[in-house]
């Protein structure tokens with residue numbers, strides 16, 4: 001049978017339905033409130049590859065050296081092609097669709113998840129690497145099932161099995177298809193303390209769908225329930241800035257800001273906690289061991305989405321213990337948990353940094369522990385083997401920079417800098433978000449080999465609109481280039497400058513202008529080389545005065561009431577051309593070295609006057625402005641309204657900096673959390689400025705682009721492609737999705753035009 005209903009599945013069916021399927025079946029059978037669903041069995045996958053005759057070819061392709069990342073990539077691509085391009089047998093197709101039609105009359109939004117039958121492999125995160133698709137409907141269902149099958153052959157999974165000497169053909173995969181719960185609130189629950197095993201039940205809760213908690217996008221509320229005294233022992237209400245919700249029209253999961261009055265409101269009442277505790281105890285009784293449960297509340301009803309044993313508690317079972325000792329190198333006492341912000345497992349000695357002048361104590365291979373990272377810490381972050389912060393979410397400075405650097409990081413631990421102490425040896429797991437006592441990583445390769453194989457296979461769709469990537473840290477160039485992006489749409493100079501430790505003026509005064517130029521040349525060259533001949537759009541310096549304040553020379557910075565409206569970008573460059581001239585000299589040096597792919601972009605211009613003055617300085621620096629590609633950021637309403645005059649001055653491109661364009665159009669400070677709910681890049685006023693600018697630029701043969709954060713959002717991508725933008729620049733993580741979204745919209749436009 002190709003499909004099994006969760007009602008009919010039991011734990012003993014593990015081989016057929018995989019770990020996830022078996023667990024959900026068990027919970028359903030125990031009368032727990034599990035959303036309905038079915039499992040496409042592992043046998044179906046096996047029959048598919050065998051009957052289609054692709055099995056031999058598939059497993060033969062896996063015969064690779066796991067350390068050879070090119071070979072690994074090829075093996076993964078071959079497997080994906082074989083699986084995705086082989087048609088479904090009719091009988092199986094019909095069985096899956098018939099089962100789907102029984103869920104909510106064929107209208108259900110379902111989650112489609114892979115469920116591997118070898119989840120007992122020692123590294124649990126291996127299983128976690130496999131696919132999950134949310135909000136799937138009938139039209140995409142079969143494709144998604146195949147994609148789950150193909151996920152068995154991701155580069156990382158192949159690498160992992162090779163290193164574990166685990167035969168590739170010994171792993172089968174089932175696929176769980178389950179109705180989605182449109183949750184008002186959700187979270188996770190540990191039925192016993194996750195590290196000590198004490199009878200204290202811990203619940204994390206946030207508004208909206210559970211992905212926000214599981215992915216770490218939001219810091220959830222934390223509730224501790226003492227099972228001895230049957231009472232709520234501790235309630236920690238977090239500031240929950242965002243939530244994930246299902247978009248009513250598209251069914252997609254989208255991120256929304258939480259209504260201001262609910263951000264700091266308690267998610268769970270005492271009654272709801274009691275109800276969750278009761279369910280938690282039932283699950284624990286059923287399995288006879290502490291569980292880690294994902295739950296959701298919809299229309300007042302509680303659902304259990306998943307339950308697994310808590311693996312971090314020491315187990316008495318001697319066999320299991322022995323097995324762990326021999327097979328698992330990543331166990332130990334979890335000292336502290338946070339968000340896994342940058343993947344990889346690494347060990348090192350703790351260096352707690354509470355003041356900037358302590359950065360020198362972070363040496364190569366140490367674990368940097370701090371409240372929150374800042375640009376001045378980047379040199380220490382580069383030296384560090386891993387990073388732990390008290391604060392921050394997945395888009396914080398620590399998260400973005402550590403991801404770009406490929407350094408494993410756990411952020412938002414709450415108290416890491418107070419609980420961890422200097423010289424303590426710890427292992428941080430940037431996938432799971434844990435910090436463990438002791439050195440438990442594999443002795444030899446550290447996180448790097450994993451990083452090498454981690455980037456998704458860039459099977460790049462062909463698009464007419466170019467898709468580029470934003471780079472803030474030159475060290476991220478290699479990873480950025482591996483996305484298959486068409487170039488760099490924004491290389492920010494700020495990190496190269498802010499990491500010098502001195503303001504540009506002070507640096508030039510003490511080290512000389514040549515040295516300043518060389519620092520910039522070094523930073524830009526690395527990226528230009530990595531992408532050559534793909535274009536790299538480098539922006540001249542744009543740091544508000546407050547960012548220079550803590551640096552040497554910062555005392556000479558003017559005090560501004562509102563630095564965002566102040567002395568930054570082209571304003572500072574034109575007012576103090578000394579520093580700007582050195583930046584331009586660095587561009588000139590790069591052109592002389594042959595980096596003709598370098599483009600020059602001017603930030604925060606308002607009008608043609610700014611452009612004329614900058615142009616003069618560029619010419620004085622010996623830059624041939626007829627030959628080079630140069631342009632402006634559109635970040636103020638004035639620049640959008642004056643783009644025609646700027647076009648007359650010869651700009652080659654105009655790039656929307658929507659972070660600033662939104663803040664200045666709506667008068668909403670982008671860094672002010674009190675008005676964060678009003679920061680809307682899709683506001684009609686912002687969109688109108690963008691649309692008009694694109695139209696004017698098209699008339700004057702000026703390319704248009706976006707390099708603000710909004711370029712990574714599907715709704716904005718959709719709008720821009722329809723308006724005819726020339727290119728879109730996205731974050732490293734988003735490039736792949738943006739490529740696909742661009743392709744989808746372009747195809748739709750073509751179809752619409754021929755219909």
Ligand code: PEP
Nearest residue numbers: 657658659660707708709
């Ligand atoms: C922007 O304003 O959208 C932009 C890309 O510049 P920054 O975020 O560096 O101000």
Ligand code: MG
Nearest residue numbers: 635657659660
């Ligand atoms: Mg900006």
